[in-house]
Amino acid sequence: MKTVRQVAVLGAGVMGAQIAAHLVNLKVPVVLFDLPAKEGPKNGIVTRAIENLKKLKPAPLGVATDAALIRAANYEDDLALLGECDLVIEAIAERMDWKLDLYRKVAPHIAPQAIVASNTSGLSITAMGEALPEALRARFCGIHFFNPPRYMQLVELIPTPATDPAVLDALHDFVTTGLGKGVVRAKDTPNFIANRVGIAGMLGTLREVEKYGLAFDVVDDLTGKKLGRASSGTFRTADVVGLDTLAHVVRTLQDNLDAASDPFYASFATPEVLKVLLEMGHLGQKTKAGFYRKQGREVLRFELESRSYVPAGGKADEVYARMLKKPAAQRLKLLRESEGPQGRFLWAILRNSFHYAAVHLGSIAETARDVDLALRWGFGMQQGPFELWQEAGWLQVAQWVQEDIAKGEALSTAPLPAWVFEGPVAQAGGVHTAEGSWNPTSGRFEAPRQRPVQQRQLFPETVRGEAASDWKTAGRTVHEDASLRLWTLDEDILIASLKTKMHAISPELCEGLQLAVDTAEREFRGLVVWSGDEPFSVGADLQAMLPAFMAVGVAAIEDAEGFMQQTMLRLRYAGVPVVSAIRGMALGGGCELAVHSARxxxxxxxxxxxxxxxxxxxxxxxxxxxxxxxAAELQARTAHKDLLPFLSAGFEAAAMAKVGTSALESRQLGYLLDDDIVVPHKDELLYVAIQQAKAMAEAGWRAPLRRPFPVAGRSGRATIQGQLVNLRDGGFISGHDFHIASLIAHVVTGGDVDAGTLVTEEYLMTLERRAFCELVQHPKTQDRILAMLSTGKPLRN
Structure with missing residues (x-):
């Protein structure tokens, strides 16, 4: 992989600034450029953009203070800095003339080895490349991040005819491993792959909404999780993206295509509702009004007829919710044959997606795999259109689609391509096979492109029908029961994969984890705890504890907690390094499992x-x-005699149930340490964890010695208690919150002992158990537990 030592981002608008933010999240030095300000400091435009990053939601920065790591620059004074950058990403407004003018300005200053890439959502990359000096053309390509760049997995790379394949490979590697993205290579056609298919689908959806007279909130309920797509559905997604951005992408289709180049062109007219909202200045989330508007706590939806907002909350008919839970073949048959408008609408938008993707596959992508992954990663779909079509029965669905085309019910009269009905695809029952995915240009199934960095993805995300190794059965199983699987890929490192629901920690799982340590110490060099998929673990299985509590009383809870504590200490003091590989939520007991690991x-x-x-x-x-x-370990590294300042942050995090909303924020809270590793790409997590365990073993790793440590004692507790009294009396916390926080303070300060008293982990864990068991018997805690188990939401009492 080419080493990218520093990146320049040209343009401090919404996308440019957020791309810069994602780079610093992953420790990539970045210089953010924009025009010199007309008034005040010349870097004023950039510094304001950087400052604004701290306010955006969802947060583009893992830690808001890291905004200071972005270096501000302007095109008048700082072009020499481009010579220090290995990658230059242009992200200015979607105006070809502006982009070409900027390239002429910066080209003389770009380093001879640097890659230059334009972050455009659909303009011609080839046309841009032709305006560059000859020396730069081989190092130029398109790079399309999806908004918001931190969270959206998809990045499309688009070469020009002049792009050096080695340059594209190097960028592919960096974006994959360095930035954690799913890379799809697209052909240089308007809006590339994801936006070409996705926006065409959104426009088609709007036409079907008008046809069937459905409200926006009902459509979002139908086209969200129920349909296997992003939970925001169609119109909430549009609000998040920005209706001006949506309109721009639509215009790109309108301006660069016609009826001859796209038989669906007639459906690309800007919908009336979008025109009206744009005229009103309602651009979606950024203006706090679009298809939806929030008024106090109430959510309102836009009504085109009255040009006003009315109460939202409409839901899909339950009969269609049940249909959408059926197997794919049965589901599509029921929708196609349904008589209600919601069912007919759903069949129509699915049919349209199959039709459009099939007609355009050869012109926009190398293989069907690229289309499906682009729609998954760029639009939050669980399955791409070809995957769903194939799962439902390739030829049967194709016949249904063709019948609708013949009857004039589809968006276009263009027939499905011949390869749909004849030859290898028809014989294989779809476009995805163990051999590879269909490329209509070459007329064969082609295996996914392999780059060396992808060898780090031991169990990568795959499409339905593709040959893939399943981590649930891979390697050699050492032990398996209902709670976990112990297995190995290389006979060197043991892997423990949790199998309980949401990977909750039960007594049975604790037994399994202790067995894992015993086995690893006896037969392996290290142990990796990796749950395979999200979450890492949501904590203790409260539901499993309740029957024992009801039958035996609090003694059963105390025994279960004691066993969990023993398990955590067994992990901490294991004779081999234990590495927790965390993806998604590690809450409660999951967090405790992680912090008691060696790394x-x-x-x-x-x-x-x-x-x-x-x-x-x-x-x-x-x-x-x-x-x-x-806290004691941190104090020991300093000359400070007062332990309380080192304890305050940890106490506050536990008492306020603070959760790090990124690995970077979790490090600030103390749940990750400085030598812990943050992995950009989720599919590289297991590989990195195994390598860490091996490196620790190779370096002669030993478990920490058991040693007592000082606590803040009753004087520290009194200080914390005084702060809690103020919060309670000021109405900031409830009486029960005060009681719980007081118990937390009692434990973390060591109980009724003098400041500086040396205690052991076992001593403090005894205090923990007592506090836990006291609360389990409290009526208000029982109300909170029952509320969480029944509604999934916390109760404040």
């Missing part, structure tokens, strides 16, 4: 925290003990 390897989008307060409890499996021990 943590976390995907960037990991959410880590001790959240037990939400159900009226305290962390009971060593979480509070970890906070107290960690």
């Amino acid at each position: 943590r390897v976390a995907a960037l989008e990991s959410y880590i925290g001790l959240v037990e307060v939400g159900v009226g409890l305290v962390p009971g499996a060593g979480g509070l003990t970890y906070i107290a021990r960690r």
Whole structure:
């Protein structure tokens, strides 16, 4: 992989600034350029954009203060800085003349080895490249990030005829491993792959909405999770993207295509509702009004007829919700044959997606795989159009689509391509096979492109029908039961994969984890805890504990908590390095499991925290003990004699159930340490964790020695308690919150002892268990637990 030491981003608008933010999230030095300000400091435009990053939601920065790591620059004074950059990403407004003018200005200053890429959503990359000096053309291509760049997995790379394949490969590697993205290579056609198919689908959806007279909120309910797409559905997604952005992408289709180049061109007219909202200045989330508007706590939807907002909340008819849970073949048959408008609407938008993707596959993408992954990663779909079509029965669905085309019910009269009905695809029953995915240009199934960095993806995301290794059966199984699988890929490192629902920690799972340590110490060099898919673990299985509590009483809870604590200490003091590979949520007991490991390897989008307060409890499996021990370790590295300042942040995080909303924020909270690894690409997590375990073993790793450590004692507790009284009396926390936080303070300060008293982990864990068991018997805590189990939402009482 080409080493990218520094990146320049040209343009400090919404996308440029957020691309810069994602780069610094992943420790890539970045210089952000824009025009010199007409008044005040010349870098004023950029510094304001950087400052604004701290306010955006969802947050583009893992840690808001990292905005300071973005270097501000302007085109008048700082072009020499381009010579220090290995990658230059242009991200100015979507105006070809502006882009070409900027290239002429910066070209003389770009380093001879640097790659130059335009972040455009659909303008011709080839036309841009032709305006560059000859020396730059081989190092130029398109790079299309999706908004918001931190969270959206898709990045499309678009070569020109002059692009050096080695340059595109180097950029592919960097974007994959360095930025954690799913890369799809697209052909240089208007709007490339995802926006070409996705926006055409959105326009088609609007036409079908008008045809069937459905409200926007009902459509969003139908086209969200029920349909296997992003939970925001169609119109909430449009509001998030921005209706001006949507309109621009639509104009790109309108301006660069015609009826001869796209038989669906007639359906690309700007919908009336979009015209009206743009005229009103309602651009979606950025203007707080679009298809939806929030008024106080109430959500309103736009009504075109009255040009006003009315209460939202409409839902799909339950009969269609049930249909959408059926197997694919049955589901599509029921929708096609349904008589109600909602069912006919759903069949229509699915039919349109199959039709459009098939007609345009050869012109926009190399293979059907690229289309399906682009729609998954760029539009939040669980399946791309070809995957769903293939799962439902290729030839049967094709026949249905062709019948609708013949009857004039489709968006275009263009027939499905011949390869749909004849030859290898028809014989294989679809476009995805173990051999590869269909390329209509070459007329064969082609395996996915392999780059060396992809060898790090041991179990990469695949499309339906593609040959793929399943981590649930891969390697050699050492032990497996209902709670976990112990297995190995290389006979060197043991892997423990949790199998419980949401990977909750039960007594049976604790037994399995202790067995994992015993086995690893006996037969392997290290242990990796990796749950395979999200979440890492949502914590203790409260539901499993309730029957024992009802039958035996609090003694059963105390035994279960004690066993969990023993398990955490077994992991901490294991004779081999234990590495937790975290992806998604590591909450409560999941967080405790992680912090008691020798090292943590976390995907960037990991959410880590001790959240037990939400159900009226305290962390009971060593979480509070970890906070107290960690404070003592931090103090020992300084000359400070007062322990309390080092304890305050950990106490506050537990008492307020703070969750790190990224691996970077989790590090600030103390749940990840400085030597823990943040992995940009989720599919590289297991590889990196295994390599870390091997490196630790190779370096002669030994478990920490058991040693007592000082606590803040009763004087520290009194200080914290005084702050809690102020919060309670000021109405900021409830009486029960005050009680829980007081118990947390009692544990982390070591109980009724003098400041500086040396204690052991086992001593503090005893205090944890007592506090946990006291709360389990409290009526208000029981109300909180039952509310969470029944509604999934916390109760504040």
